Amino acid sequence: MTAIEKLATALIWTIASLAVIFLMAPLVITVAVSFGDSTVFSLPPPGWSLRWYERLPTTRGLAASLWTSVQIAALSTLLALILGTLCAIALVRGTFPGREAITTFLISPLMLPGLVVGIAMLQGFRAFGLRDTWTSLLVAHVIITMPYVVRTVLAALSLFDFTLIEAARTLGCSYLQAIRKVLVPALAPAFLTSGMFAFLASMDNYPISIFFTDAWTKTLPIQMLQLVEERPDPMIAAVSTLLILLAVLAMIVGDRLVGLKRLADF
């Protein structure tokens, strides 16, 4: 290696190490603050305590918003898995025209400004006569979760060898048996991974949910931001830490199922 190559390599690795610190900093700081015993956000905290976690169950609105978020995230992920998987099978196996355009259309909610999509839905749903907040939230969140399912299941299906189904049929399986015994197990990791990340995307969504909340129905991020604005204290960090824990779990399961490198596929 020449001197300039050594210099470039050293520079790349220095930036990469600093980037790891930079990227992890908000998560690490949130966790540290949540276990501190000071009411201001001094770092490192003067002492450690669980007082912010003890306050979570009694904070008004928090449990209710968590329950709303979990319900909406679970149901919207389930609906997205059903609709998205059927659609992905059609896109991979079908021979109809416009498949690439349809794929772009299905993924597009990830690329458009969430706030604009939210406003459009708010006005659109009103025009359709859909006024119930909870139902509107659910209907809107399927649009948020669907791209995650379509993207991952499409990738898994394009690696799947469909002649395996024919092989199972030759070996005496009925059509539905062949699907259940061959296709479903092959897609299971994709279902679980995309389902988890779709669930998290729904749990964390702010810009679309904000248009479908009222005094009784709020999702967790909406309630959290309201608390941040009303009285910022480390209790928010305690809620955040639980959400970070959820993300860590999702990543560990995702790593086991498909591997970290495939999670990074873009």
Place this chain on the structure above:
Amino acid sequence: MMRWLPRDRMLWLAAPALFYLAFFYAMPLIYLLGRSVIGPNGPTLSLFAGFFADEYNWRVIGNTLRIALLVTLVSLVIGYPVALALARARGLAQVMLLTAIILPLSVGVVVKAFAWQIVLRRDGAIAKLLVATGIWDEPQRLLFTEPGLVIGAANVFLPFMILPIYSVVKLIDPRLSEAGATLGASPIYRFRKIILPLTMPGLISGMAFVFSLSVSMFVIPSLLMGDRFQTLATLTGRSFLLMRNEALGSATAVVLLVLAVSIVVGSTILSRRIGKAA
């Protein structure tokens, strides 16, 4: 195979999802666009004429583009070397880099923006670091300043720069660069003539991602800048949620939508053209 469903009729499987998206997603967007150009007396551009006549709105557009450009630049300067490192990394280094990139992606923006509120305070970690290293003489507040906003947003969007670049870097055959070296090309020449052109499609899509995310971000500027500083997205949110000024909100929403769509479409065309030329 599919006995009861020939392959040219597979479209039926896609129909439920397509109808769902058409009805609850595409139609509302078209309705929003339509209402912005159709007044009580037929088609009109008066909404936008009014919007663009107001000097304040130009300042808002300026804020939006300036911040988005800075965030994209910062992400590019950090993200490009990180993508190169990730492609070379093995073992523990690879796991650490991948974790640091993927984990924050599945943590909500409210959580991260709140953490940056803590970090950017006058007594926060960055101020302490800069004073300790002697760059600052005394602690200053970064919260509610533009540099603070750029740091926070770059942190949240950095993975969207790294991953598209990484997706093309990992495909580059290392022998190409070795062949160049054997033929006597200098490292800088090799970077300019081999690595840079081959990573260009990833570079463009990463920049487009970060730019359009920064243009549309709402929670981050709300928490890190406050009300005095408005971007197109925060103004859109405010006009609907606080001011109840639907005319202004629709105008900014449509401008934002057009901006985001043209970035995505433009960058796709650009990176395809470059991909073919390379």
